[in-house]
Amino acid sequence: MSTNPATSTAITPDETIVKKKLGVGFWLCVTWLGLMAFIALFTPLLPLKSPTQNFLDPANGRPPYSPSWKHWFGSDKDARDVFARTLHGARISLTVGFAAITAGFLVGGTVGVISGYFKGWIDRISSFVFIVLLSFPSLVLAILLTSLIERSLLTISLVLGLLSIAPVGRLARAATLQFADREFVLAARQIGATNRRIIIKEILPNVAIPMSSLALLGMAVAVVAEGGLSFLGLSVEKGITWGGLIQLGSESSKTLEEAPWIAFFPILMLFLTVLSLNFAGDRVRNYFDVKETTL
Amino acid sequence: MAGTGKAHLRNSDDVLLRVEDLVVEFPVGRTGLKVNAVSGISFDVLKGETLGIVGESGCGKSTTGRAIMQLPSPTSGSVIFDGTDLTALSGEPMREARTKIQMIFQDPISSLNPRRNVRDIVLEPLSIWNRGTKDEQLATVDKILEHVGIDPQRAAESKPHQFSGGQCQRISIARSLVLNPQMIICDEPVSALDVSVQAQVVNLLEDLKKEFGLTLIFIAHDLAVVKNISDRIAVMYLGKICEVSSSEDLYRNPAHPYTDVLLSSIPVPDPTVAVKKVSVEGEPPSPVSPPAGCRFNTRCPNASDRCRSEEPTLREIEPSHFVACHHPLTGGDAPVTVRNN
Amino acid sequence: MSPPDVVRSEAEPLVETVEIKTHFKTPRGIARAVDGVSIQIRRGQSLGVVGESGSGKTVLSRSIMGLLPRNGVIRDGSVRYQGQEIGNRSSKEMRAIWGREMAMIFQDPMTSLNPVMKVGKQITESLRLHLGMSASEAMTIAERLFRDVRIPEPTRRLNQYPHELSGGMRQRVMIAIAMACGPNMLFADEPTTALDVTVQAQILELISEQKRDRNMSLLLVTHNLGVVAGYTDEIAVMYGGKVVEKAPTKTLFADTKMPYTEALLRSIPRLDQPSHSRLATIPGRPPDIVHPPKGCRFAPRCAYVRDLCLNEEPELQQAATPDHTYRCFYPVGSPEYLERKVELTRKGELVSTGDLN
Ligand SMILES: Nc1ncnc2c1ncn2[C@@H]1O[C@H](COP(=O)(O)OP(=O)(O)OP(=O)(O)O)[C@@H](O)[C@H]1O
Ligand SMILES: Nc1ncnc2c1ncn2[C@@H]1O[C@H](COP(=O)(O)OP(=O)(O)OP(=O)(O)O)[C@@H](O)[C@H]1O
Ligand code: SF4
Numbered sequence: 005m006s007t008n009p010a011t012s013t014a015i016t017p018d019e020t021i022v023k024k025k026l027g028v029g030f031w032l033c034v035t036w037l038g039l040m041a042f043i044a045l046f047t048p049l050l051p052l053k054s055p056t057q058n059f060l061d062p063a064n065g066r067p068p069y070s071p072s073w074k075h076w077f078g079s080d081k082d083a084r085d086v087f088a089r090t091l092h093g094a095r096i097s098l099t100v101g102f103a104a105i106t107a108g109f110l111v112g113g114t115v116g117v118i119s120g121y122f123k124g125w126i127d128r129i130s131s132f133v134f135i136v137l138l139s140f141p142s143l144v145l146a147i148l149l150t151s152l153i154e155r156s157l158l159t160i161s162l163v164l165g166l167l168s169i170a171p172v173g174r175l176a177r178a179a180t181l182q183f184a185d186r187e188f189v190l191a192a193r194q195i196g197a198t199n200r201r202i203i204i205k206e207i208l209p210n211v212a213i214p215m216s217s218l219a220l221l222g223m224a225v226a227v228v229a230e231g232g233l234s235f236l237g238l239s240v241e242k243g244i245t246w247g248g249l250i251q252l253g254s255e256s257s258k259t260l261e262e263a264p265w266i267a268f269f270p271i272l273m274l275f276l277t278v279l280s281l282n283f284a285g286d287r288v289r290n291y292f293d294v295k296e297t298t299l
Numbered sequence: 300m301a302g303t304g305k306a307h308l309r310n311s312d313d314v315l316l317r318v319e320d321l322v323v324e325f326p327v328g329r330t331g332l333k334v335n336a337v338s339g340i341s342f343d344v345l346k347g348e349t350l351g352i353v354g355e356s357g358c359g360k361s362t363t364g365r366a367i368m369q370l371p372s373p374t375s376g377s378v379i380f381d382g383t384d385l386t387a388l389s390g391e392p393m394r395e396a397r398t399k400i401q402m403i404f405q406d407p408i409s410s411l412n413p414r415r416n417v418r419d420i421v422l423e424p425l426s427i428w429n430r431g432t433k434d435e436q437l438a439t440v441d442k443i444l445e446h447v448g449i450d451p452q453r454a455a456e457s458k459p460h461q462f463s464g465g466q467c468q469r470i471s472i473a474r475s476l477v478l479n480p481q482m483i484i485c486d487e488p489v490s491a492l493d494v495s496v497q498a499q500v501v502n503l504l505e506d507l508k509k510e511f512g513l514t515l516i517f518i519a520h521d522l523a524v525v526k527n528i529s530d531r532i533a534v535m536y537l538g539k540i541c542e543v544s545s546s547e548d549l550y551r552n553p554a555h556p557y558t559d560v561l562l563s564s565i566p567v568p569d570p571t572v573a574v575k576k577v578s579v580e581g582e583p584p585s586p587v588s589p590p591a592g593c594r595f596n597t598r599c600p601n602a603s604d605r606c607r608s609e610e611p612t613l614r615e616i617e618p619s620h621f622v623a624c625h626h627p628l629t630g631g632d633a634p635v636t637v638r639n640n
Numbered sequence: 641m642s643p644p645d646v647v648r649s650e651a652e653p654l655v656e657t658v659e660i661k662t663h664f665k666t667p668r669g670i671a672r673a674v675d676g677v678s679i680q681i682r683r684g685q686s687l688g689v690v691g692e693s694g695s696g697k698t699v700l701s702r703s704i705m706g707l708l709p710r711n712g713v714i715r716d717g718s719v720r721y722q723g724q725e726i727g728n729r730s731s732k733e734m735r736a737i738w739g740r741e742m743a744m745i746f747q748d749p750m751t752s753l754n755p756v757m758k759v760g761k762q763i764t765e766s767l768r769l770h771l772g773m774s775a776s777e778a779m780t781i782a783e784r785l786f787r788d789v790r791i792p793e794p795t796r797r798l799n800q801y802p803h804e805l806s807g808g809m810r811q812r813v814m815i816a817i818a819m820a821c822g823p824n825m826l827f828a829d830e831p832t833t834a835l836d837v838t839v840q841a842q843i844l845e846l847i848s849e850q851k852r853d854r855n856m857s858l859l860l861v862t863h864n865l866g867v868v869a870g871y872t873d874e875i876a877v878m879y880g881g882k883v884v885e886k887a888p889t890k891t892l893f894a895d896t897k898m899p900y901t902e903a904l905l906r907s908i909p910r911l912d913q914p915s916h917s918r919l920a921t922i923p924g925r926p927p928d929i930v931h932p933p934k935g936c937r938f939a940p941r942c943a944y945v946r947d948l949c950l951n952e953e954p955e956l957q958q959a960a961t962p963d964h965t966y967r968c969f970y971p972v973g974s975p976e977y978l979e980r981k982v983e984l985t986r987k988g989e990l991v992s993t994g995d996l997n
C-alpha cells in the first residue's frame with residue numbers, strides 16, 4: 005500500500021527491551037514462603053511428632069530438653085517437641101495473615117478503587133470512614149475487639165482484616181486517582197466502555213502492581229500483629245501460634261536464659277517469613293515499575 | 300454577545316456537526332467563582348471537511364473538543380451531530396453515539412494504558428461492541444495497524460513504552476479508527492512531536508481522511524501546521540471565536556489583530572527574513588474574570604473605547620471570511636493602525 | 641553584578657570542545673550519546689544545536705556544563721572554558737563555574753522549579769550563594785531581573801509559587817534565575833518546546849535581547865530548524881551523537897550540504913505552502929546509538945545513499961565557504977546527488993519520500 009509508513013520495519017532487533025531480573029534474593033524468599041505455605045497447608049499430614057504430647061524422658065532429667073537428634077528444636081517445659089509445635093504454629097499464623105489481608109483487600113481495595121474513580125459523595129463518605137478507622141490506635145482496637153469476642157481463627161482474621169481496610173483503601177484510592185484522569189481512561193470512555201469495564205481493564209492493571217506489593221507487606225504486618233495478640237493471650241484460643249510459642253518461651257527471664265531455644269526457633273521462623281514477605285514485596289514493586297517516558 | 304454571533308454558520312445538507320452557543324464553565328474550588336473556559340461559541344463542520352481550531356494555550360480548544368464528545372457535557376448550548384442533539388442524550392444512546400466521534404490526544408504516551416498490550420489497546424473498542432468474531436476483530440486490528448505503519452506482530456508483543464512518541468500517536472490513531480467513526484477530533488496530535496515526526500503524522504491523517512471519508516477537527520496552536528491540514532480555520536481567544544475563514548484566506552488576509560499576532564509568532568525557517576518583533580505583550584487575562592467588551596482589548600494594539608465596552612460579533616468581511624472585531628485589519632472599518640510587519 | 645571580565649581577544653573561543661565523547665553504560669551495551677563533537681563558541685556569539693529527539697543535544701550541553709550522572713558514564717575529549725580545561729573537574733570544582741560563568745535553562749519549566757518554594761526565594765537563593773549578597777540586596781536585584789525579563793508586577797510575582805504561574809511566566813522565571821549571576825555562557829535546552837507559539841516568540845526574543853545586552857554567549861538547543869533561524873549566528877546539526885553539518889546560519893540555509901539537514905528543513909510546514917500540500921518526511925527511525933550503523937549514520941534513511949555510504953564513515957568535509965563543514969560523501973549539489981535527484985523526481989518519489997517511512 006502506498007500510504008503504508010513502514011516505520012516498524014526499520015526497527016533493529018536490539019530494540020527489544022532488556023528483561024529486568026528479580027534477582028536471587030527474591031527467589032530465595034519465594035522458596036521460603038512456598039515452604040511455609042506448604043507446611044501450613046499440610047501440617048497434619050507431615051510425619052511430625054504430636055505437638056501436644058509430653059515426651060518425658062527421665063534419663064535426661066527434667067524438661068525443658070535442649071535441641072538434640074530426638075528433638076531438633078528441643079522441647080519446652082512440658083517436654084513437648086518445639087519443632088512440631090513451631091511447624092504447627094505456621095498454620096495458624098500464616099492463615100490468619102493471609103485471611104486478614106484478603107479480607108482487607110476485598111473490602112478496602114474495592115472501596116478505594118471505586119471512590120477514587122467516581123469521586124464525589126462516595127469518595128467523601130469513604131474517606132471519612134477511613135480517617136475514623138485510622139484514628140484508632142490499631143493494636144488497642146485489636147485488643148479491645150479480641151477480648152470481647154470468641155477468638156476463633158475466623159474472628160481473629162476478621163479483626164485483623166478490619167484493621168487493614170483503611171490503609172489498603174487509602175492506597176487503592178490514591179493509586180486510582182492517579183490514573184482516573186489520564187487520557188487513556190478518557191479514550192476508553194469515548195469508545196464506549198462502561199465504568200465497570202474501565203475499572204477492570206484500565207484502572208485495575210495499573211493499580212494492581214503497587215497493591216500486590218502492599219499485599220505482601222500487609223501480610224507481614226498481619227503475621228506480626230497476630231504474634232502480638234497471641235503474645236498477649238488474645239489470639240485463637242487453644243491453638244498453637246508463633247506468638248503463643250514465643251510468649252511461652254519468654255515467660256520469665258529465667259526461661260529465656262535457661263532454655264532460649266523455646267522462643268528462639270519460633271522467632272526465627274517469624275523473622276524469616278516476615279523478612280521474605282517484605283523483601284519480595286519490594287522486588288515486585290521494582291520489577292513492575294514501567295517507565296512511561298521512554299520516547 | 301460577541302466573539303459570538305452565528306453569521307458564519309452554513310445552511311447546507313452537508314453539515315455533519317453544528318455547535319451552537321456552546322458554553323463550558325468550571326467551578327473554581329468552592330469559591331463560587333467560575334472559569335469561563337468556553338463562552339458561547341458556534342461553528343459547523345461539513346462532511347469531509349477539516350476544521351482547524353487555533354489559539355493560545357488555555358483559550359478553550361481542548362474544552363471545546365471534549366464538550367463535543369460530552370466529556371464532560373457542556374454547561375449550555377447544543378451539539379448537533381448528524382441530526383442528533385448529543386446534549387440531549389444520556390446512558391446507552393450516548394455511549395453509542397460517542398463511538399461515531401473519536402478523539403486523539405496531545406500526549407501520545409499518556410493516552411495509552413501503559414500496562415496493556417498495544418494490540419489489545421487497539422482491539423478494545425471492537426471487543427466492547429462485540430463487532431464480529433474474535434478472529435475477524437484481530438484481522439481488522441492488524442489491517443488498521445498495518446495502515447498506520449505499525450507492525451502488528453510487534454504490537455502483539457509490546458507495551459506502549461516500547462514505542463516512540465510518533466509511533467504511540469499512530470497507535471492512538473489506529474484505536475480511533477477501528478470503530479469506523481465519521482469524525483475525529485485531533486487535540487494537538489503533533490505538538491509533542493519532533494518536526495520530522497510531526498510531518499509523518501500530518502501526512503498520515505491526510506491519507507486516512509481520504510481513504511475512510513473522515514471529517515476532522517484539528518486543534519493546535521501552530522498556525523502553520525493547522526493551515527496545512529485544514530479547509531477552514533476558527534481562531535479562538537479566551538473562550539471566544541474571533542475569526543473564521545478558509546485557511547488560505549486567513550493566512551493571506553488576517554483580519555483580527557489576534558490572528559495577526561499568531562501568524563507573526565510562527566518562526567520562519569529562513570535566516571534572511573528578519574525576525575518580526577512580536578506585536579503582542581503580556582499574557583491573556585484570566586478566564587475567571589474576562590474583560591468586558593472585546594476579550595482581546597487588554598493586549599490589542601488597535602483597541603478603542605468601543606472595544607472596551609461593546610463586544611463585537613462575527614460578521615462577514617469577505618465571502619466566507621468572518622471576524623469578530625470592531626477594527627479589523629482588512630475589510631470593514633479602516634484599521635486604527637497599520638499592520639506592523 | 642558584572643561578570644569577571646577577562647579581556648581576551650574576541651577571536652578566541654569562550655567555550656571549546658575537542659572531540660568530546662559521552663557514552664553511557666546501559667543494559668544493552670554502550671550508548672554513544674555524544675560521539676566525538678568539536679564546537680567553538682566565541683564571546684557574544686550564539687550557536688544553535690539542532691537535531692531529532694535522541695540525537696544527543698541535551699547530553700552535549702550537559703557534558704560541557706559537567707552536569708552528568710556520576711555513575712555509568714564514560715567521557716573522553718576535552719572541554720575548555722576561557723582556555724582552561726574543565727572537562728576533568730569534579731562537580732565540587734564546577735560549582736564555582738555554574739551560575740556565575742555558565743547557566744542553563746531547561747526544557748520543562750515546571751519540573752525544574754522547586755514547587756514548594758516561592759519563586760522569589762529561588763532566585764535570591766542563587767544570588768546570595770554565588771555573589772554573597774544580603775537578603776534585601778538580593779531581593780532588589782531579583783525585582784530588577786524580573787522586570788528585565790518582562791514579568792509584570794514583579795513584587796507580587798516574587799511571592800508566588802511556581803504552580804500559580806503560567807507556563808510562559810515560569811519560563812521567564814527560569815531565565816531570570818539563569819541570568820541572576822550574570823553568566824558569560826547560557827545554555828538553553830529547548831526553552832520553548834513546552835510552550836505555545838506566541839509565548840515561544842516572546843521567550844526567544846527575550847533570550848536574544850539578554851544575550852545582546854550582556855554580550856553573552858548562547859547555545860540554543862531545539863529540534864526545529866525554524867526556531868533557531870532568526871536567533872543564532874551558527875548552527876550545528878546533530879545526528880546520532882555526531883555533528884553532521886556545521887555552518888554559519890545563513891550559509892546553512894542557503895547552501896545546505898547534508899541531505900539530513902535538507903530533509904529536516906523540508907519537514908517544517910510553511911505558511912507559504914498551499915493547504916493540503918504534502919509535507920516531506922524523513923523515512924525510518926533515528927539510529928540506534930548502542931549499535932550505530934557501520935557507514936554514515938544517516939545512510940539507512942537517506943534518499944541519496946550509495947554503497948560507499950553503507951560501508952565507510954564519512955570524515956568531516958570542508959565546504960567552499962569558510963566555517964562550513966559536513967559529513968557526507970554525496971552532499972547536496974554533488975554530481976551523484978543531482979543524478980539521484982533526477983531519478984527520484986522522475987519516479988515522483990521526491991516529495992513523498994515520507995510515505996516510504
Ligand atoms: N477540569 C477543569 N477544571 C477547571 N478548569 C479547567 C478544567 N479544564 C480546563 N480548565 C480551564 O479552562 C480553560 C481552557 O482550557 P483548555 O484545556 O480547553 O485550553 P486549551 O486551549 O486546550 O489549552 P492548551 O493549548 O494548553 O491545551 C483554561 O483556563 C483551563 O485552566
Ligand atoms: N543517563 C543516561 N543513561 C543512558 N542513556 C542516556 C542517558 N542520558 C541520555 N541517554 C541517551 O542518550 C541519547 C541522547 O539523549 P539526549 O537527551 O541528548 O537527546 P536529545 O537530542 O536532547 O533529545 P530530545 O530532543 O528528546 O531532548 C538518547 O538516546 C538517550 O536515551
Ligand atoms: S481592534 Fe478592538 S475589537 Fe478588534 S481585536 Fe482589537 S480590541 Fe478587539
Ligand SMILES: [Mg+2]
Binds near residue numbers: 360361362486487
Ligand atoms: Mg488543550
Ligand SMILES: [Mg+2]
Binds near residue numbers: 697698699829830
Ligand atoms: Mg533534550
